Amino acid sequence: MRHLVDHRKLGRPTDQRLAILRSLVKALLEHGKVETTLERAKEARRVAEKVISRGREDSVHARRQALRLLNDRALVKHLFEEVAPQYKDRPGGYTQIVRTRLRRGDGTQLAVLKLVE
Numbered sequence: 001m002r003h004l005v006d007h008r009k010l011g012r013p014t015d016q017r018l019a020i021l022r023s024l025v026k027a028l029l030e031h032g033k034v035e036t037t038l039e040r041a042k043e044a045r046r047v048a049e050k051v052i053s054r055g056r057e058d059s060v061h062a063r064r065q066a067l068r069l070l071n072d073r074a075l076v077k078h079l080f081e082e083v084a085p086q087y088k089d090r091p092g093g094y095t096q097i098v099r100t101r102l103r104r105g106d107g108t109q110l111a112v113l114k115l116v117e
Contacts, residue, residue: 008043021047024113026070028095029079033114038099041113045095048113052094055084083115090116 010017024044027034029051036044051069054062058080066076087094098112 007046008039010039010043022069022071024048025051026072026075028113028115029070029075029083033112035100035110035112037103038097038109038111041097041111044113045097048095049092051079052084052087053092055079056088058084 010020012020020040021044024034024036024040025048028044028048034041034044047069051066054066063076063080066079067073070076070079094116096114096116098114100110100112102108103110
């Protein structure tokens with residue numbers, strides 16, 4: 001049973017897992033979509049939804065919290081000025097996961113994580 005299990009560990013130590021999720025969210029915000037495994041996409045969606053929700057309220061505190069995750073001032077500026085204002089009236093669900101194909105090497109389900117228009 002999975003009582004009180006909050007997230008997927010992705011078979012990685014904590015620091016590596018957080019680095020993967022951070023890089024996926026950065027790529028998503030920069031390019032609008034990213035292709036990865038289905039499990040990684042589901043976990044990255046949780047982080048991306050939170051950071052976009054944080055970006056809807058433009059304050060110094062929100063910018064600092066986004067900067068803590070993204071580690072890139074230009075990307076934080078892009079988030080607060082271009083990405084988050086698109087979702088001002090949307091209560092959530094800023095991303096979409098589309099299953100694409102099976103990876104040739106190991107048969108893992110791949111998916112595209114993209115921002116909803």
